[in-house]
Amino acid sequence: MQPHLTPTARVVLGMLAHGRRTGYDIKRAVETSTRFFWGASFGQIYPELERLRSSGLVELAADDEGAVSRRAHRLTPAGQLALHCWLVDDVEPHFQYRDEAMLRLFFGDLMTPDEVITHVRRTRALLEADAERVRTEILPRAREGSRAGRPLTLETARFGLELTEWMAAWYAGLERRLLDPESELPY
């Protein structure tokens, strides 16, 4: 029976499986890879590393990189086991989608048509900016990972990009439906 891993522990252990890392390194790795579907802040990462150390899932690694006050961590065998157990666990995985722009659209019938169109255009522009950020900040690193023997990290990056593009395209379609005077909405 494995001890329960907190949400942050999952991404921390996973990142350490890719090699020894400091808390700062883990944060950087999250920002350039899983950010889109799983974030983590310093305020979570550092306390979590300490908890994992005290429960024996990670340990301090000898600091071989010159710089002082680097506290690099690595997985212990117990940590590797806990990570693998989580990966193949069959409890329903956590899923959360929370989207204020969509909530506003839901109440959009309380706005004027012009206000709705403005909202739709603005949301689409934000999504396209997001997509561009995935393209420049995440995809290139994922391609490296793929070449380095981790093809699935590229798949998840592509998912993030394609999902964002799909949403932007959905808003473009909505704008067309809203502007088309022919559109008898099909019930």
Next chain:
Amino acid sequence: MQPHLTPTARVVLGMLAHGRRTGYDIKRAVETSTRFFWGASFGQIYPELERLRSSGLVELAADDEGAVSRRAHRLTPAGQLALHCWLVDDVEPHFQYRDEAMLRLFFGDLMTPDEVITHVRRTRALLEADAERVRTEILPRAREGSRAGRPLTLETARFGLELTEWMAAWYAGLERRLLDPESELPY
């Protein structure tokens, strides 16, 4: 200058704009409409209604429905104004997507190919079940709303359905790529 609306206040005020409601009614409305992109639990709704009452954005409505101990609320003019200000506000809307299945896939290169395929099939099945629930529990109500003069509620329901179907299809595509021995992953 408008007072800041908490996240839960936004959906509560919006639901009250559609008519007088008890906390219980609001919860039911959320479950059958916005649940997919904006949830709310009793533990949030009841305290929020009291806060909104004490700040004058909602008020108790005369109980015309026989049953005792129903505390139906309605918007005050100040509440209508606050709601409209939020709807047309131009601060960046809250967006959160958190997906444990995708995080596992990101670390999937630590699993065996069989374990990855199992995970992919299971996640796809869960998404298809979600889509079915949107079809049976949310879409029919949204069609009613559309006929009742709220076409955008139907648009958002369709978004929820189509997004879920798109994700399920993405997993189907991934499974094909993983099983195809020809697949030289394009970097």
Next chain:
DNA sequence: GTGTGCATGTAAGGAGTTACATGATTGC
């Protein structure tokens, strides 16, 4: 010498879930 990046942490607060406790009404 100064700004940028590397690096580690803490404290306070906001948001949300879950479990619990209670009771009325309605249909079978």
Next chain:
DNA sequence: GCAATCATGTAACTCCTTACATGCACAC
């Protein structure tokens, strides 16, 4: 009589974000 649904609320807990505080190293 009993189960399901309607109905209101509280308490404890988890999770996460933000802001703050500190200091080193290195390049320009």
